[in-house]
Amino acid sequence: MKLGFSPQDELFRQECADWLNGQMAGEFRDIKNVTKLTGNPERRKEWEQQLGAHRWSCIGWPTIWGGRDATLAQQVIFAEEYARAGVPGRVNHIGIELAGPTILTFGTEEQKQRFLPDIAAGKTIFCQGFSEPNAGSDLASVRTKARLDGGDWVVNGQKIWTSMAHIADWIFVITRTQEGSQGPKGLTFLMMPIDQPGIDIRGIRQINGDAEFNETFFTDARCPADSLIGAVGDGWRIAMGLLAFERGVSTLGQQMAFRNELDEIIATAKANGAANDPLIRQRLAKAEIGLRLMRYGALRMLSQTDHAKIDGAALTYKIQWASWRRSLGELAMDVLGQGGEISDHAEYEWDTLPNLFLFSRADTIYGGTNQIQRNLIAERGLGLPREPRGMS
C-alpha cells in the first residue's frame, strides 16, 4: 500500500501543470475557470481539439489511438492538475469516457479506426441516448425502435436527458430491434450521426435556468447497417459495459472540481464570518473529510486489479459523491445566507455556489438515483434478494 508518487511521476506532474497553465494563461485564457458545462460552447470545442493536438485528450488510451498509454498514476496526476489549473470541464466527456472505451472494448477494428482517433482529436463529440420518458430508473424498458431498411437502420422514438446533444456530432442509442421483446432482451446499441433531418433536439430548462439536458426525437432517423456495437440483440450487455466505464479515472478530475467548489465555500465563510459559527465549522470539516475520503475511495477503486471481485469502494462510489455534493450545495447556501438567493445577473443566471445548490439536486438522480444505488449495493454487494419485478 503506497500513496506517494515516484520522482518520475512528479516530473510528469510538472509537465502537465506547465502545459495546462500555459494554455490557461495564453490562447485559452478566456475559458479559464468557466464552471458551467454549457458556457462558451464553440471555444470549448476548440479546447477539445487543442487537447487532442497535444495528445492530452485521452492519455490512458493506447498510443495508436491518440493516447499516451499513461499509467494509472499519470492519469491521476493529469486529472488533478487539469482541475487545479482552472481548466473547464470536458464538453466531450461522454466521448472520451464512455463512447471511446466502449468502442475500444466492444468495437470492430474498422469502428476503432473510424471513431477513436477523431474522439481523441476532439473532432467527434458524443452524447448518450439511454433514458426515455418511460424508461428512467427502469432503463431496460426502452421503447425507441430500430429496424433494418435496405442498408440502413431506421430509428423512431424519443430519448431524454441527452446531455450536450445540442453540441454533439454523434449519439449512441439503445434501441429495441426485436419486435415484441421486453426488458433487456432484443436491444441493440447503435451509433448515429446527429446532423440529419430525422433527429430533432429540444433543450430542457432545468431548475437553475440552464439547459444542459435535452429531449431528442427520432423520426425515421437513419444510420448505416454497420453502425451497431456488438451484435443485434446484444445492446443491454454493451450498455452495462459502458456504464462500468463511468467509474474510471475521470472521477478524480470531477473531484478536483468539487475541491474548487469547497474552497470557494471556505473562502466565503472566512470572508463573511460564517467560519466563526461552531456548527458551520463542523459541517465544513465534515465536507473536507468527505472529499478526502472520496479521493482515497477512488484510489482504492482504481488500484483494484482483481475485477472479478465485487469491490465495495466502486459499488458505493456514486451515491457517496452524489450525496456529498448535494449536502455541499446546502452548506454553500447556509454559508452565503439569504444573499445566496439574489443573483447579480439581470437574467435568471447563478454564480458558482447558488448554481451548485440548484444543480446538485440532479446529482442524486442521474446515473442511477440514490434509491437505485442502494438496491444495487444491497443486491450486488451484500447478496440480498432482488426487488420483485412487476407485470409490464
Next chain:
Amino acid sequence: MEFAFTDEQQMIAETAQAFFAENATSDRTRKAMAGDGIDRALWQGFCQELALSGIGLPESSGGAGLGFVELAIIAESAGAQVAALPMLGSLVQAGQAIAAGGSDAQRGEWLPDLISGERIAGYFHDATLQASGDRLTGGSRFVTHGSSADLFVVTDMQQVWIVRADAPGVTVTAQTSMDQTRPFAHVALMDVPGERLSDPGAALVAAHQAAFIAVAAEALGGAQACLDRTVAYSKERVQFGRQIGSFQAYKHRLADMMIEIEQARSAVYWAACAVDEGSDEAAMAIHAAKSFAADAYFRCAGDMIQLHGGIGFTWEHDAHIFFKRARSLQAMLGSGNWHREKIATMILGEAA
C-alpha cells in the same frame, strides 16, 4: 501509488482474521467480560505464538518492525471480534510512547516484556497532574485495562513518565464499565516516583498517531462485523413469508451501513499510509479517521440492534458487545466534534 494491500499485507490480514475468528469467540469474550476484560489465553497466543504484538514496534526492541498500515490491519481484525485484549493501552499507546520517546535503556527494559505480553501497561493523560520533580500526584478514571497493568505511562502533555503499578502511593480501583471488554480503572497517584521519558514530544506524537489509527481501524473491523452479521440474519429471518432482507426499508439501511464502512476503510488506510510515508496530510488524516470510523461504527452497531429486533436487545446476543465498544471508541481520545474542530482549524483558522 498503489492503494491496495501488498501480498505481505494481505497475508498478515488473513492470518490475523483467522486467528481472531477462531479464538476470540463470543464464549471466551464473555468469560473475560466477567473478569478483568482480558482473555489471557488469547493474549498469550497473540503475543507469543503469532507474534503479532510487535507489529509497528522497532525490531531492536523485540518488535516486528513494519508500520501503521500493518498495525491497522491487526487492530481491524481484533475489532471485528471485539477481542478482549489490552492491546490499545499496552502496545499501542504505552508501547509506541516508549519506543519513540524512551532512552535505549527504557526501551530495553520495558518493550520486550510488553511485546511478549508478560507485562501490561496502561496509559493516561491527566491535564492537572502535579509534578514535583519526578514525583507525581494526580490520576485518571479512564485507564483502559488499568486493573491488570504492571506499569502506567502517564502524561500531562508536557512530560511523559513511566510509573510502576506497585510503587507506593499508587491506588488502582476497577470501575464498573459499560464496555466490559475494555474496562476502565481509576488510577490515583499520590506523590509517586515517575521515570521520565527522554523525548516526551516524540513519545506523545507517536502515541497519539498510533492510538487514533488503531481506534479507527478497530472501529472499521467492528462496523464491518455488525454489517456482516446483520446481513446473515436478514437472510435467515422470515416474516410475512419473506426473508426480511428482501424488504427495501431493511436492505437500504444495510446499504447505508456499507456506504459508511467503505468510507471508513478509506479513512483508516489513508491515515495509516500518510503517517507511514510522512505525508503532510497525516495531521488531517488521523483526525478524519478517528472521527469518521468511530461514528460509522456507532451507527452500524445501533442499526445492528434495530435490524435484529428484540433479539438484538438481549444480553445473550452479541449486538450489545459491539454497541458498547462502539460507544467507547467514539468518546475516547477526543470526541468526533473535537477531532473535526481540529480539521476546521486547519482549513479555516481559529474561530474568532
